Each structure stands twice: as structure tokens, then as C-alpha cells.
Amino acid sequence: MNLSEVLEPIAAWFRALGTPAPIVHWGHPVMMAIVVFVMGSVVGLAGWRGRVVADPAAASKSRADHRKIAPWMFAFLAAGYTGGVLSLVMQQKSILESPHFWTGSIVLGLLATNGIISLGGFGGNRPLLRTVHAYLGSVALCVMFLHAMLGLKLGLAI
Numbered sequence: 410m411n412l413s414e415v416l417e418p419i420a421a422w423f424r425a426l427g428t429p430a431p432i433v434h435w436g437h438p439v440m441m442a443i444v445v446f447v448m449g450s451v452v453g454l455a456g457w458r459g460r461v462v463a464d465p466a467a468a469s470k471s472r473a474d475h476r477k478i479a480p481w482m483f484a485f486l487a488a489g490y491t492g493g494v495l496s497l498v499m500q501q502k503s504i505l506e507s508p509h510f511w512t513g514s515i516v517l518g519l520l521a522t523n524g525i526i527s528l529g530g531f532g533g534n535r536p537l538l539r540t541v542h543a544y545l546g547s548v549a550l551c552v553m554f555l556h557a558m559l560g561l562k563l564g565l566a567i
Contacts, residue, residue, distance in 0.1 A: 420498035448482040512556035519549035
């Protein structure tokens with residue numbers, strides 16, 4: 410049994426709600442674009458500002474903003490990931506063949522790893538783990554932007 414078959418009963422339930430096709434097709438991309446471009450940019454900029462700004466008060470505020478917003482961004486991305494997968498199943502499209510699915514999976518994996526590093530206190534506030542966290546987050550943001558482009562291509566193709 411493949412992933413689409415496992416998720417089909419859930420997708421059928423959502424289909425039965427009579428959600429208009431444009432919402433099923435474009436709802437995920439619109440909502441996720443907000444998360445990726447707005448929250449992703451704010452989280453990334455706040456994180457880097459906390460590292461590079463010379464003013465200790467400004468750096469501290471940026472780090473606090475990053476700490477407040479990043480978990481929410483991850484939660485919205487995880488929920489959006491689920492919604493995107495269900496949207497594909499609702500439209501009876503393949504999931505695992507889509508590069509968009511794989512980049513989304515990579516983003517969640519990178520951000521989960523970053524969350525674990527952060528929740529672990531950066532291994533006792535080790536500078537190396539803080540640097541890994543910063544660059545891993547930056548890679549995740551770049552993959553998110555690639556993910557958005559692949560998603561637009563997918564949306565226009567189906």
C-alpha cells in the first residue's frame with residue numbers, strides 16, 4: 410500500500426466537505442508563501458542580527474525575537490506540510506514523485522535538527538553548535554525558497 414492509498418480516506422473526508430477546487434489547489438501555496446516569505450525572512454534576519462549586531466541590547470532583542478517566532482514558523486510549516494500532502498491526495502496526484510514533496514521533507518528535517526540543537530542549549534552554549542545552527546537555518550531558508558519555486562511549478566502543472 411502506498412502513501413496516497415493510506416491517506417485517501419482522510420482526503421475523501423475533506424473532499425466530501427465540498428471545498429471549492431481553487432481552494433484545494435491554491436490554498437496550501439498561498440498560506441505557505443506567507444509562512445515561508447514573511448516568517449522565514451523574519452526568523453532568519455532576527456537570528457543573524459542576534460549574531461552580528463554590535464549593540465548588545467539590539468542583539469539580545471533579535472535573539473529573543475528569533476526564539477519567539479522560530480517555533481511558530483516550524484509549527485505552521487509542519488501543519489502546512491500535512492495540508493500540502495493532503496491537497497495532492499485530494500487532487501489525486503502522486504506525492505513521492507514530486508520534488509516539491511522532497512524539498513518540503515528536507516526543510517522540516519533541517520528545521521527539526523535545528524530545533525533539537527537549540528532545545529539542547531547548544532551543547533552547553535558551544536560556539537560551534539551556535540554556528541552550525543545559524544548555517545543550518547540558512548540552508549533551510551534557501552531550500553524553502555527552492556521549495557516555493559518548485560511548488561509554483563507544480564501548481565501551474567496540475
